[in-house]
Amino acid sequence: MQAFGMTVNDLSVAYGDRTAVKNVSLDFAPKQVTALIGPSGCGKSTFLRSLNRMNDLIAGCTVTGEIWIRDQNINSPETDVVSLRQRIGMVWQRPNPFHKSIYENIAFGPRYHGTKNKKQLDEIVEESLRKAALWDETKDRLHNSALALSGGQQQRLCIARSIAVKPDIILMDEPASALDPVSTAKIEELIAELKQDYCIVIVTHNMHQAARVSDKTAFFLSGEVVEYDLTPTIFTNPQRRETNDYITGRFG
Amino acid sequence: MKAKTVDKIATSVIIAIAALIVLVLAGLLGYILVRGLGHVSFHFLTSAPETIRKGGGIGPQLFNSIFLLVLTMIITIPIGLGAGIYMSEYAPSNKLTNAIRLVVEVLSSVPSIIVGLFGLLVLVNLFGFGFSLFSGALALTVFNLPLMVRITEQGLKGVPREQKEASLALGLSKWKTITSVMLPIAMPVILTGTILAAGRVFGEAAALLFTAGMSSPRLDFSDWNPLSPFSPLNPFRPAETLAVHIWKINSEGLAPDAGEIAAGASAVLVITVLLFNFAARWLGRYMYRKFTAIK
Numbered sequence: 250m251q252a253f254g255m256t257v258n259d260l261s262v263a264y265g266d267r268t269a270v271k272n273v274s275l276d277f278a279p280k281q282v283t284a285l286i287g288p289s290g291c292g293k294s295t296f297l298r299s300l301n302r303m304n305d306l307i308a309g310c311t312v313t314g315e316i317w318i319r320d321q322n323i324n325s326p327e328t329d330v331v332s333l334r335q336r337i338g339m340v341w342q343r344p345n346p347f348h349k350s351i352y353e354n355i356a357f358g359p360r361y362h363g364t365k366n367k368k369q370l371d372e373i374v375e376e377s378l379r380k381a382a383l384w385d386e387t388k389d390r391l392h393n394s395a396l397a398l399s400g401g402q403q404q405r406l407c408i409a410r411s412i413a414v415k416p417d418i419i420l421m422d423e424p425a426s427a428l429d430p431v432s433t434a435k436i437e438e439l440i441a442e443l444k445q446d447y448c449i450v451i452v453t454h455n456m457h458q459a460a461r462v463s464d465k466t467a468f469f470l471s472g473e474v475v476e477y478d479l480t481p482t483i484f485t486n487p488q489r490r491e492t493n494d495y496i497t498g499r500f501g
Numbered sequence: 502m503k504a505k506t507v508d509k510i511a512t513s514v515i516i517a518i519a520a521l522i523v524l525v526l527a528g529l530l531g532y533i534l535v536r537g538l539g540h541v542s543f544h545f546l547t548s549a550p551e552t553i554r555k556g557g558g559i560g561p562q563l564f565n566s567i568f569l570l571v572l573t574m575i576i577t578i579p580i581g582l583g584a585g586i587y588m589s590e591y592a593p594s595n596k597l598t599n600a601i602r603l604v605v606e607v608l609s610s611v612p613s614i615i616v617g618l619f620g621l622l623v624l625v626n627l628f629g630f631g632f633s634l635f636s637g638a639l640a641l642t643v644f645n646l647p648l649m650v651r652i653t654e655q656g657l658k659g660v661p662r663e664q665k666e667a668s669l670a671l672g673l674s675k676w677k678t679i680t681s682v683m684l685p686i687a688m689p690v691i692l693t694g695t696i697l698a699a700g701r702v703f704g705e706a707a708a709l710l711f712t713a714g715m716s717s718p719r720l721d722f723s724d725w726n727p728l729s730p731f732s733p734l735n736p737f738r739p740a741e742t743l744a745v746h747i748w749k750i751n752s753e754g755l756a757p758d759a760g761e762i763a764a765g766a767s768a769v770l771v772i773t774v775l776l777f778n779f780a781a782r783w784l785g786r787y788m789y790r791k792f793t794a795i796k
Binding site: 301303306308331332333334335336337338339341343345346347348349357358361362407410411414 | 668672
């Protein structure tokens with residue numbers, strides 16, 4: 250399968266008069282994990298939610314700039330938002346499985362996108378759960394409610410759900426911050442696995458996590474990208490004083 | 502005064518008020534049931550009323566009440582769901598939609614006798630529907646519809662935003678997201694609200710006096726052709742409901758046992774409305790469990 254990345258040009262986001270993200274340009278390479286770090290309110294989550302046009306849902310929110318995937322600017326008004334979102338998966342801070350069975354959580358998307366064959370759906374469900382390292386724990390109770398799973402399992406189910414529709418890119422908004430350390434470790438392992446196929450953009454508050462899972466890191470401050478570089482460089486040899494202050498815990 | 506004493510006084514006052522409410526309710530229910538239940542029998546529930554002789558029943562009235570409720574719900578539920586979905590998910594938030602919301606609120610608080618008179622002038626006379634179940638159902642729709650709209654809107658607004666976003670992020674259309682993800686979650690709220698609204702429709706009298714009418718043709722319960730004038734299923738026949746019947750025999754009943762009939766009918770009405778309430782709570786809890794916990 251061919252891997253795709255994403256290029257963001259001069260993206261700004263405003264809620265009414267207040268600018269939350271200012272002229273951000275970033276390049277997300279395929280088969281790489283990019284971490285977005287920064288103090289609360291620095292605009293990193295807002296930026297992430299703009300990448301799959303989720304901010305369209307919020308009244309008074311305007312997003313300007315260009316977001317390129319596969320030679321298409323997805324931030325242009327002509328883009329079909331519904332079909333675009335199939336190419337960009339998303340995982341939220343708190344696990345949000347549908348109030349359906351484990352099987353239905355995964356099969357729901359592919360079925361809507363045209364896979365009606367029961368056998369094909371079964372295969373997609375198994376493959377997605379295997380990729381999310383959840384198959385062994387759930388294969389005997391696929392038709393039980395997803396809400397009976399633990400928080401960590403629910404989060405892996407949400408990841409499985411998003412890869413079931415075969416996206417190019419997966420956006421993760423602090424995917425482990427509501428989980429215990431063991432579940433967090435599993436999610437991080439999973440991210441390392443998934444990066445072989447997808448371009449992953451992850452927002453995180455946990456700097457150790459950013460250092461562990463990502464290839465590149467962007468440091469956000471007050472809606473702007475202060476520094477964007479290879480993760481080891483950011484954490485060992487940052488070029489800007491603000492970055493250094495933040496990663497050494499002097500603020501944020 | 503010490504904070505602890507104030508707290509104690511406030512707590513006892515609140516408990517006293519709560520106890521008073523429970524007592525009044527229990528007394529009212531007890532009085533109606535004790536007076537009426539002795540008169541309720543299978544014969545009473547199934548036979549036709551008598552005008553001047555003893556031993557009449559409430560069969561047709563009970564049937565009319567249920568049939569009218571079904572008709573009202575058939576009209577209200579699709580329109581109410583549709584309007585509620587529109588108000589919650591599609592309507593932009595501006596002056597016009599705020600005005601619509603206000604009108605909906607006002608509509609549901611119009612006194613029911615006014616709705617009845619409106620029904621008489623517009624539905625019965627102007628549109629020529631006559632005194633009929635259909636006129637009655639439309640009159641009831643006037644204050645049932647706002648409730649349905651509000652219930653649906655609140656149910657959908659109560660769905661966590663992440664659920665909606667998760668579905669949209671998979672590339673599902675807005676409509677599919679509403680029908681497959683949001684409505685199932687909102688369903689317990691919507692269903693409970695609908696049943697409670699149904700209880701109100703079932704007990705309504707004032708709006709029906711001038712719309713569904715105060716008499717029933719002699720119903721032939723073996724004739725199920727909805728077009729025949731004596732068929733119970735004909736929606737264009739006049740139909741006296743249970744609540745209207747209670748009002749009528751209490752004010753102008755000629756039968757020697759009018760008092761007991763009114764008491765018995767009241768007990769039946771109260772029990773039915775109570776059943777609606779219990780069913781609503783049970784169903785709401787059952788569906789909540791079904792949608793959230795292990796199957």
